[in-house]
Amino acid sequence: MESEQRGMLYWTMMAELAAKGYREASVTGPIEAAGITIDEFEAEFGDKDGCLFAAYGHLTEEVVGHATSGCDSGEAWPERIRNGLGALLDAIAAEPEIARAMTRHFPGIRPATYERYVELLSRFVPYMREGREYSSVDEELPGEVELLAVGAAEAIIFGEIDAGRAERLPDMLPEILFSVLVPFMGPDRAGDEMRSAAAAI
Amino acid sequence: MTGRDLLSATERDRILRAMADCCAEHGFRETSIEAVIERADVRRDDFNAHFVDLEDCALGALNKAISEAWTALSTVGSGRANPERLQAQVLSIVHLITSEPAFARLACIESRQLGTSRMRDAYKSATHVLALMLERVEPGSGQRPPASCARASLGGAEALVRRDLSQGNIGRVGCHLTDFAYAILVPFVGQAEALRQSRVVADSATEEG
Numbered sequence: 001m002e003s004e005q006r007g008m009l010y011w012t013m014m015a016e017l018a019a020k021g022y023r024e025a026s027v028t029g030p031i032e033a034a035g036i037t038i039d040e041f042e043a044e045f046g047d048k049d050g051c052l053f054a055a056y057g058h059l060t061e062e063v064v065g066h067a068t069s070g071c072d073s074g075e076a077w078p079e080r081i082r083n084g085l086g087a088l089l090d091a092i093a094a095e096p097e098i099a100r101a102m103t104r105h106f107p108g109i110r111p112a113t114y115e116r117y118v119e120l121l122s123r124f125v126p127y128m129r130e131g132r133e134y135s136s137v138d139e140e141l142p143g144e145v146e147l148l149a150v151g152a153a154e155a156i157i158f159g160e161i162d163a164g165r166a167e168r169l170p171d172m173l174p175e176i177l178f179s180v181l182v183p184f185m186g187p188d189r190a191g192d193e194m195r196s197a198a199a200a201i
Numbered sequence: 202m203t204g205r206d207l208l209s210a211t212e213r214d215r216i217l218r219a220m221a222d223c224c225a226e227h228g229f230r231e232t233s234i235e236a237v238i239e240r241a242d243v244r245r246d247d248f249n250a251h252f253v254d255l256e257d258c259a260l261g262a263l264n265k266a267i268s269e270a271w272t273a274l275s276t277v278g279s280g281r282a283n284p285e286r287l288q289a290q291v292l293s294i295v296h297l298i299t300s301e302p303a304f305a306r307l308a309c310i311e312s313r314q315l316g317t318s319r320m321r322d323a324y325k326s327a328t329h330v331l332a333l334m335l336e337r338v339e340p341g342s343g344q345r346p347p348a349s350c351a352r353a354s355l356g357g358a359e360a361l362v363r364r365d366l367s368q369g370n371i372g373r374v375g376c377h378l379t380d381f382a383y384a385i386l387v388p389f390v391g392q393a394e395a396l397r398q399s400r401v402v403a404d405s406a407t408e409e410g
Contacts, residue, residue, distance in 0.1 A: 022230070108315040110228040111367065117314070118367050121360065137392045142380040142399065147364065148357035152384075155356020156349050162321070178346065179353035183384065186392040187346055194347065 001036055001044060009034035009041075010055035011098070017052065018101035022109045027051060056106050056116055063102070064123045066091050077130045078185070078193050082177055084127065085153065089169040089176070092157065096166035103161050124150045131184030145183045152179040174198040213251045216241045217262040221303035229259055229316045256317050263312050263320060266304040267327045273297055274334075283338060284386075288402045291382050292409075295375060298362060302371040309363050331355055338389040346388040357384040378403045 001009075012030040020026070027048050031041050045051040067088035073080060092099040107117035128146035135141055142148070156176050160169050169176075174197040181190040219241035223232040234255050238248050252258040273296075277289040298305040312324035332351040358381045365373045382399035390398070 104314055108230065110231050110315075111226075114228070114310060114315060115367050118364050122364070135392065137396060139393075139396055141392075141396075142383045144361055144377060144380040145383070147360055148354075148380060148384040151357040151360020152353035153356075154360060155353050158356075159352070172349070175347035175349050176353075179350055179357075179388070182346070182350075182354075182388045183357070187344070187388050188391070190388075191344055191346070 001034075001040055005034045005036055007058075009036065009051065010058045013051050013055045014059060014098055014101040014106070017105045018097040021105065025052075052106065052109075053113075053116070056102070056113075059098070059102060060116075060120050060123070063088070063091065063120070067124070068127055077134060078181060081127070081131075081180060082173070082193070082197055085177055085180065086170070086173050089157070089173055092161065093167045093169050096161065096164075099161050099166055103158055121150055121154055122147070128180075128184075131181070134181075134185050134189075136186045136189065141183070148183050149180045152183075171201065173201065212241075212243060212247055213261075214265075216243060216248060216251060216258060217265050218303070220258045220262045221266075221301075221307045224259065224262075224311050225303040225306045229311045229320070232259075234258075256319060259307070259311070259316060260319060260323060262304065263307055263316075263323050266301070266308040267323065269301075269304075270294060270297060270308075270327075284390075284398050284401075287338065287386065288382065288398060288405060291378065291385070291402050292406055295378060295381065295406075299371060299375045302366060305362065305371075306366045309359055310366060328352065328355060335385055335389075338386070350388045354385045354388050375406070378406050 009030050012033040013025075013027070016025045016027075016030055025048065027041060030051070031038060041051070045054060067084045069084075069087065073083070075083070102120075103117070107114045125146045128149050131149065132141055132145070153176050156172065156179065157169060160166055160172070174194045177197050178190045178194040181193055184190075185193070216237060219237045220232070223236050223240060227236070232255065234245070234248060237255070237258065238245055241248075248258070252261060273293040274290050277293045278286045281289060308324065308327070312320040316324075329352075332355055335351040335355065361377050361380060361384075362374055365371060365377075379399040379402070382402040383395045386398055387395035
């Protein structure tokens with residue numbers, strides 16, 4: 001199977017999941033869209049579940065890569081977080097149905113698929129660690145502050161996707177940025193970053 | 202209440218617990234009425250006497266979890282002012298989660314991402330009310346945080362709970378008291394005060410044993 005065919009298969013499989021739900025989702029359309037045979041499909045994935053897990057893993061890498069590409073520049077940490085978050089929100093707004101499949105339909109299949117969603121969130125944790133250097137207090141911040149920040153952003157993003165308002169997310173960058181930065185920098189400095197981001201929009 | 206009513210109430214509770222346990226093990230989508238009645242050790246007629254269908258039963262279990270959370274929050278909050286009220290409320294919610302992990306999973310994971318639209322609505326209403334309660338915390342500095350901040354700070358704490366529940370590490374939830382208190386307070390009272398209050402919460406838990 002060519003890489004392009006694989007990419008098409010993953011994409012259409014997740015779109016099928018978003019459109020029809022797990023039980024009704026069929027592999028027929030995605031197989032046709034990818035231009036492969038049922039034998040090739042079965043040899044590679046076994047069944048619908050195998051393909052869905054592979055598709056989710058592939059799209060997870062794409063999402064994380066997209067969001068973190070802006071985090072590797074030479075800018076200060078808050079700017080890098082702003083850039084990464086902005087890239088993520090733009091990507092979600094551009095493909096709301098795929099975002100819905102990634103956040104609700106796939107995790108909602110069963111506990112094992114939900115664990116993959118938890119793993120996806122944990123992929124963002126390492127990019128938060130540098131935020132500890134921006135703390136306004138001398139004391140050590142709580143041990144899980146990185147996941148607190150990721151979870152704060154996820155709560156807003158998930159709520160908007162779930163409500164069918166994913167297209168609003170890029171405009172919400174400043175307030176989501178505030179919620180990500182506030183555990184590390186406190187409300188005053190996170191507020192400054194929020195206003196700076198709002199002015200840039 | 203007659204003896205028959207009492208028996209019926211106990212039976213209903215047993216079915217709700219079985220529902221929560223089945224969801225924790227297999228997820229709502231993979232749970233059947235047959236699995237619930239077998240686990241609760243009741244007959245199908247008994248199930249039908251209390252619930253219309255599986256979703257109705259799941260909603261019953263979810264509402265039980267939510268109402269116990271509200272009862273705990275109002276009981277420990279009564280007669281206390283902030284910050285002591287919030288500290289006691291964080292402790293009481295963590296105690297509920299660790300003592301009833303299956304119901305906690307139903308409330309925090311199943312109803313949010315795995316359940317039906319009615320279960321999602323119940324989850325959204327509960328978190329909305331919690332966020333409104335949190336917004337009543339007076340900000341330490343002049344500026345109020347953005348409108349979505351209360352929901353986000355609860356989301357941070359929930360992310361920890363969901364990670365531990367999904368990994369079956371329920372014992373770890375009780376170790377995150379400092380994180381929970383810090384997450385929900387820092388946007389409102391600032392880092393130094395949130396750290397101070399989160400230490401008080403952790404110390405209170407240690408004293409309670």
